[in-house]
Amino acid sequence: xxxxxxxxxxxxxxxxxxxxxxxxxxxxxxxxxxxxxxxxxxxxxxxxxxxxxxxxxxxxxxxxxxxxxxxxxxxxxxxxxxxxxxxxxxxxxxxxxxxxxxxxxxxxxxxxxxxxxxxxxxxxxxxxxxxxxxxxxxxxxxxxxxxxxxxxxxxxxx
Numbered sequence: 001x002x003x004x005x006x007x008x009x010x011x012x013x014x015x016x017x018x019x020x021x022x023x024x025x026x027x028x029x030x031x032x033x034x035x036x037x038x039x040x041x042x043x044x045x046x047x048x049x050x051x052x053x054x055x056x057x058x059x060x061x062x063x064x065x066x067x068x069x070x071x072x073x074x075x076x077x078x079x080x081x082x083x084x085x086x087x088x089x090x091x092x093x094x095x096x097x098x099x100x101x102x103x104x105x106x107x108x109x110x111x112x113x114x115x116x117x118x119x120x121x122x123x124x125x126x127x128x129x130x131x132x133x134x135x136x137x138x139x140x141x142x143x144x145x146x147x148x149x150x151x152x153x154x155x156x157x158x
Contacts, residue, residue, distance in 0.1 A: 003073035005122060007089045010112030011074045018065040021058055029055045068111055077157045086130045086155055088122055093154035097138070103150070107131070126150075 006014070029051055036048035077089030086092055091106040105120045107130065113121035120127050129139040135155050141148045 002071070004068055004071050004111060005088060005109040006068075006072045006074050006112060007106075007108050008074055008076045008078075010108055010119075011069065011072055013112065014065055014069055014072075018062065018069070021062050021065070025058050026055075026062070029058055080157075082155075082157060084134050084155060086133050086152065087157075088131075089157065091118075091156040091158060092130055092152060093156075094139075094150040095153050097149040097151060102153075105130075 032051040033048065033055065036042075036045055036051050039045055039047065042048050075088055077087060080087065080089075082090070086107070088107055088109075091104060094103045094105070095101070096103065104118050105126070106118060107122055107127045108119045110121045110123060113119050113124070122128075122131075125143070126139070126141045129141045130150075130152070133139055133152055135152050137152050139150045139152060141150065
């Protein structure tokens with residue numbers, strides 16, 4: 001299997017989720033299944049079926065996280081020689097050339113991408129357009145509405 005790129009912070013978030021699932025969610029759902037079993041006939045027991053479904057979800061997520069972490073290539077941008085270029089893990093401050101809107105994105109792996117928190121996937125069109133550029137450069141991104149241009153006004157490696 002190919003290596004999965006993760007930032008150090010992203011890998012830590014996944015480890016914390018795995019720990020929470022194993023130490024809290026798994027025992028809670030096992031307890032819920034035991035309580036539902038105590039209510040009698042399992043064929044028509046909605047609580048039992050819901051708890052079993054939740055257990056399947058939790059176990060699947062645990063397997064997914066364990067697999068992802070075992071195949072992860074953790075990249076700590078703070079230890080890399082970047083020469084001011086936009087690289088994986090960098091946080092990029094942008095200005096939309098058309099609207100003047102200021103944006104900030106951190107370029108992360110597919111597993112840790114979360115647009116609500118300003119983390120975009122390395123495989124996204126905007127991240128691909130930014131990689132290798134420097135502060136002051138213009139990045140052109142092919143969007144469904146046409147080409148969008150962003151000026152890079154800052155690059156941080158935190």
